[in-house]
Amino acid sequence: MARERSLVKQVGQKVPSRVGGELRVGIGDDAAVLRLRGANDWVISTDAFLEGVHFLAAHPPRMVGYKALARATSDIAAVGALPRYFFLNLALPSSRAGQWLDEFLRGMAQAAVRFGLVLAGGDTTKHQLIALNLTVLGEVKVGRAVLRSGARSGDWIAVSGRLGEAEFGLRLFQRGLHKKSGVRKLMQKHLQPEPRLAVGQWLASSGVASAMTDISDGLSTDLAHLCEASEVGARIWAEKIPVVSIPAGLRRLGIDPLRLALDGGDDYELLFTVPRRRAPRLPKKFRGVPLTIIGEVSREKTLNLVDARGRTKPLRPHGWDPFRKRS
């Protein structure tokens, strides 16, 4: 039997992949067959996760597996849907087909169980670099998906969690500081991010959010995407942003938490807008996750940052953009 088939089987044995419910045919055939009934809308998102671009060869394989699926599932959280099925295309060098793959699948299985996802299909192939591609399907009540395009002038702008934590973890990792005692918790967001599924689903089902996206490329960049889709602008109050808390012992690194919060990628927090009349329904926390109003939508199509003294300056998208050289 060809080795490729046995790799696909290995994936199916280690990651939840049981056929049932809508999933009539899963991994191992030419296509998955889904019998989709009922009154829900289905949402689909596809996400690439590439060695040297989205993760480094030095990253632990278990983290790569967890994070690949977490990232892809964050797009489902970002429209307020419930994740259901996923497809994995896995390209990797032969040298990674043993222990590396084993640990990778362990991390991915952990994420799949946590997010309620079942593997419905995919493929494996040999490649000189590890290249992952995830397709995730979710469902949401008809018409309840929260889009990027729903923000209106006057809406509040809010975020979940704290921003800049993942970027801070990456900086510690790059400096080899991630194994020091006391920084484990600081590494969590970088190594094992949590798509905000419960928050997203509540914001969608309650109708509290008018627009939403996830912060994958950095607040400044993802806010620009949301505003562009909604044809609006934004004013953000710098001092309201829940920024990463840098322990006293690491301040010598000279890292500015506000810059991390504005331009750091990989947080997978939610960025959403709330019409003022619905703002009283927005709790300060939802299932332990802080929800913080950080600004307001403006009719004028510019992005501005207001500092503690009330001075306004343009907020430029300086987050992650693979086609721009980073400064």
Next chain:
Amino acid sequence: MARERSLVKQVGQKVPSRVGGELRVGIGDDAAVLRLRGANDWVISTDAFLEGVHFLAAHPPRMVGYKALARATSDIAAVGALPRYFFLNLALPSSRAGQWLDEFLRGMAQAAVRFGLVLAGGDTTKHQLIALNLTVLGEVKVGRAVLRSGARSGDWIAVSGRLGEAEFGLRLFQRGLHKKSGVRKLMQKHLQPEPRLAVGQWLASSGVASAMTDISDGLSTDLAHLCEASEVGARIWAEKIPVVSIPAGLRRLGIDPLRLALDGGDDYELLFTVPRRRAPRLPKKFRGVPLTIIGEVSREKTLNLVDARGRTKPLRPHGWDPFRKRS
């Protein structure tokens, strides 16, 4: 505006991507939203198409775009479904973001129009090699998808078209013979393969096929996959296989057409089984595509090749397997 967004827009402008029907939200948001109603099953397949593995840097970009989508759509043909929507994840070096991308999208748009596909989402990112990932959705009448697992002992085994033509085209390309006069037609299958959508849909809707797959890795390998899924074996009659016809002027290359037909990849013809009682309904041609019985399903779980003199020898899967060194 970030360059990545403008790349996504460029893709959306050049490839059919209009929202409508079930597609409520398409490219540009975190996820596509599909309102899937009616009595059909939905089929989904994902496919990687990687530089250095599935195509070469020297291949014309227009062909890369066409073939990437043709390959992915062949999986939809292989279950007998109608292709509807697709997602494109495109990783490429900055140096390919100009004219190369333009030509690539032209080829992909041509394929999308031909196959009736609408782009529903995707992403672009920078990478040192070109890495494409396609997700294709199709629909088929409830319960009519033809799986790999439906073959039963005694069924006839049949194929569409001619086998080995794509591999022959690849060999000509590798030898730099593809621009010689008179070989253009021989290159067609390698450069611009045709998923057998009409044949697949007819085999599914008529109920004539009991099992089906597409020949992407070579007859010997894909037959092994089908037999494994069906828990059966097969006897193939070598002289019945419709092999590539090698022009007299190229016979000096010493290429064996039977070997190309057995082990050559990329043909994207259909391999299917037909219960004997339904065989009278199988035409010799369907819309110009030959349909040829080449063997029979056996209870014994081995694959055998019977030559013109009636001698039987084992048929080993020697088709494309990315994790095995090719001889």
